[in-house]
Amino acid sequence: MxxxxxxxxxxxxxxxxxxxxxxxxxxxxxxxxxHWHPEKYTVETKSIQVKLPEESQISEQYAENLGKELGIDDKIRRHGVKKGTFKISFEKHDVEIDMKTGKGEIVAFKKTPxxxxxxxxxxxxxxxxxxxxxxxxxxxxxxxxxxxxxxxxxxxxxxxxxxxxxxxxxxxxxxxxxxxx
Structure with a gap:
């Protein structure tokens, strides 16, 4: 060559x-x-109702414990409050809860092949x-x-x-x- x-x-x-x-x-x-999370697709969505503390009392430990109470046992990735919504991201679940009403949902997902x-x-x-x-x-x-x-x-x-x-x-x-x- x-x-x-x-x-x-x-x-x-x-x-x-x-x-x-x-x-x-x-x-x-x-x-x-x-706009969308291309790595994962929804397997199941479940509505929840929880009583949340004041935003200033929400910590990573609180988010982790809430996840356990909700039956989520995978590793927490991040949490935060944005525009009145408390969001927790786990390896295989996302949780979003309205800070005022306590209504939210748990989305379980798998990796997209x-x-x-x-x-x-x-x-x-x-x-x-x-x-x-x-x-x-x-x-x-x-x-x-x-x-x-x-x-x-x-x-x-x-x-x-x-x-x-x-x-x-x-x-x-x-x-x-x-x-x-």
Whole structure:
């Protein structure tokens, strides 16, 4: 095999196609996690009625104990009060209770097959995965550069046309970061 930009571009693309699709797919899902939780799906919803203390008395220990009283035995992840609703997130359950009325619900869920595994890739902190991801990132840079310089003749070269699109591709995220930040 001849080692040139076209072959490098092609072979890295082939090698990483599954990871590129997986990261792109789970990235899209993570972009919308505020509206729905793509990692889990509801198995059962149960209405509850409880008497809550004042918001200032709600602690992690209280949330943990309330979970046990409600029959939830999985590990607590977080809790808090937001817009008049007391929320507790457990590994396999979510609890939401109205602070004024004490009415709420327990939602039991399971991990969504395939989707939860691909999203785990984005969140993994294992050393070997971080190094593999770093190599993947370097390979994506290589794929981008070799793709940009692959066409050397004609009106669609990087020097004549591609650089304008590349600048636009950099400017748009920078504008978004500037406007958000």
């Amino acid at each position: 001849k080692l040139n930009r076209r072959n490098i571009h092609r072979d890295l693309g082939y090698f990483y196609i599954g990871l590129i699709i997986s990261f792109a797919f789970s990235g899209i899902l993570m972009n919308h996690r505020e 395939i989707i939860s595994q691909t999203m785990k890739l984005h969140k993994s902190t294992s050393n070997w995965w971080i190094y593999y991801s770093d190599i993947f990132g370097i390979s994506l840079i290589t794929i981008a550069i070799t793709g940009a310089i692959m066409i050397t003749h004609g009106k669609n070269t990087f020097a004549r046309r591609g650089w304008k699109l590349a600048v636009a591709g950099v400017v748009i995220p920078l504008l978004v970061l500037f406007l958000i930040g």
